[in-house]
Amino acid sequence: MCNVGGVGQNAGVIGIGSFWGALPTEGRWLLSTVAIQTLGRGLTLPFTIIYLYEVRGFDLGLSGALMSLIAVTGLIVTGPGGTLIDKYGARTVLLAGLTAMIAGCTLLAFATHPAVAAVALVLIGVNFGVSWPGFNALIASVVHGDLRQQYFGVNFALVNLGIGIGGILGGFYVDVDSPETFTAIFLVDAATSLIPMALLLGPLRHVRTQAGPSDDAPSTAGYREILRQPAVLWLTLLTFLAMFIGYGQMEAGFPAYARQVAEVSTRVIGLSFAVNTAVIVLLQFLVLKRITGRRRTRVMVVMALVWALSWMILGAAGLLPDSLAAAIGVLSFMGVFAFGETLLxxxxxxxxxxxxxxxxxxxxxxxxxxxxxxGAITGPIAAGLLLDVGLGAWYIAIMVVGCLGIGALALILERRIPATANGVPEPVDAGQAPPPS
Incomplete structure (x- = not known):
């Protein structure tokens, strides 16, 4: 493994200058290109279903089914992808995923038949399935200590910045009466994938994420054995619930509630996503300063309470439909929710x-x-079932209870992970299980 994280990556690195100065060269390469890489995804993400339905003329039900292929394929590919990353390294797997992404976006740009679109979206899903574990493994191999937590936070803000700018530019550029505008944004999305590919083939070509053959204590543990560890099991349940309550609602439950119950305009909903991006970009580094050196499980508890507050604000907006107060409530929901994201x-x-x-x-x-x-797949299903039968109040109640469940899981997790994994430099107690190897 290329141990470039080095000494000095500690809790004291909280300023922008000191953070950047503490990063190894490989970390700087990765971080400096994030916003550009994700700009292409922002160009296409909000408009893909519009492209399929209004430009290519596929019916709405088919278009929705085609869109689901990305998430379903990603979920199927993620498990094998993680195993391949451990065996061959993140770099090799990411290069394969990026190749699939480039091919998928290019094919989708010219897809005039549902079968061609399906193949394209499956290829995009393959990249989604391996890119998350691949890039996270790459980051973890380059950045160590408390700097790693800060890196994940800054990376998240830059991802949102790129997607947000891409979405704004796409909104001004695309025109359903001009199919070539959609062809152009998908080709730009394909082109932006060449940037991380160039990094992996150039400055990052020597970074290893997999253990070398001479490393001690080789592990053959599979997913079942990893998930049997209480810390991993509780953390995974917390992650699933957070995604179900959070991101699983952003593309379905939240817009549907805002339109059907709060009765705000589509313009307000679009503006709310801009508020979300702005809050994340503006607050993420300030939040990192406050949470560095604190127990991560306690940060998760605060996040859960913040999200519970955000859902109650949205519920209040539903009590005053088709009003200025409802619009303010919807915008406030997204702002408060975004603050919770900077903690998570x-x-x-x-x-x-x-x-x-x-x-x-x-x-x-x-x-x-x-x-x-x-969580992102099942969240919209649950939201659709509740809101389709007019159970808006129950929907909000379930979201709030789910947030409290996240907080409870965080407190359970706190008793089952080593202090170092929880973000505090405390020695592991004699009776506490050591971190898995």
């Missing part, structure tokens, strides 16, 4: 990678990705 995103990936070793880092990150994708 630096902590959960850091815990997974601090529990993992070089022998199984790919599988740990694949479990994280699978829990995320599982």
């Amino acid at each position: 995103q630096p902590t959960v990936p850091a815990v997974y990678n601090d529990l993992a070793s070089d022998h199984n880092r790919g599988r740990y990150n694949a479990i994280n990705a699978a829990a995320f994708q599982g």
Whole structure:
């Protein structure tokens, strides 16, 4: 493994200048290109279903089914992808995934038949399935200590910045009456995938994520054995619930409630996503300063309470439909929810990678990705079932209770992970299980 994290990556690194100065060269390469890489995804993400339905003329039900292929394929591929990362390294697997992404976006740009679109979206899903565990394993091999948590947080802010800018640019550029505008944004999405590919073939070509043949204590543990560890099991349940309550509602439950119950305009809903991006970009580094050196499980508890507050604000907006107060409530919901995201995103990936070793880092990150994708797939289903029969109040109540459940899981997790994995430099108690190897 290329141990470039080095000494000095500690809790004292909290300023922007000191953070950047503490990063190894490989970490700087990765971070400096994140926003550009994700700009292409932002160009296409909000408009893919519009492209399939309004430009290519596929019926709405078929278009929705085609869109689901990305998440379903990603979930299927994540497990094998994690194993391949541990065996062959993240670099090799990521290059394969990026190749699939480039091919998928290019094919989708010219897809005039549902079968062609299906193949394209499956290829995109393959990349989604391996990119999360692959890039997280790559980051963890380059950045160590408390700097790793800060890195995950800054990376999350830059991802949102790239996607947000891409979405704004795409909204001004695409025109359903001009199919070539959609062809252009998918080709740009394909082109932006060449950036991480160039990094992996150039400056990052020597970074290893897999354990070398001479490393001690090789691990053959599979997913079942990893998930039998209480810390991993509780963390995975927490991740799934957080995704079910959080991101699983962003593309379905939240917009549906805002339209059907709060009765706000589509313009307000679109503006709310801009508020989300702005809050994340503006607050993420300030939040990192406050949470560095604190127990990550306690940060998760605060996040759960913040999210519970956000859902109550949205519920209040539903009590005053088609009003200025409802619009303010919807916008406030997204702002408060985004604050919770800045607490969640630096902590959960850091815990997974601090529990993992070089022998199984790919599988740990694949479990994280699978829990995320599982919540993102099942969340919209539950929201649709509740809101379709007019149970808006029950929907909000379930979201709030789910948030409290996240907090409870975080407190259970706190008793089952080593202090170092929880973000505090305390020695492991004699009776506490050591971190898995």
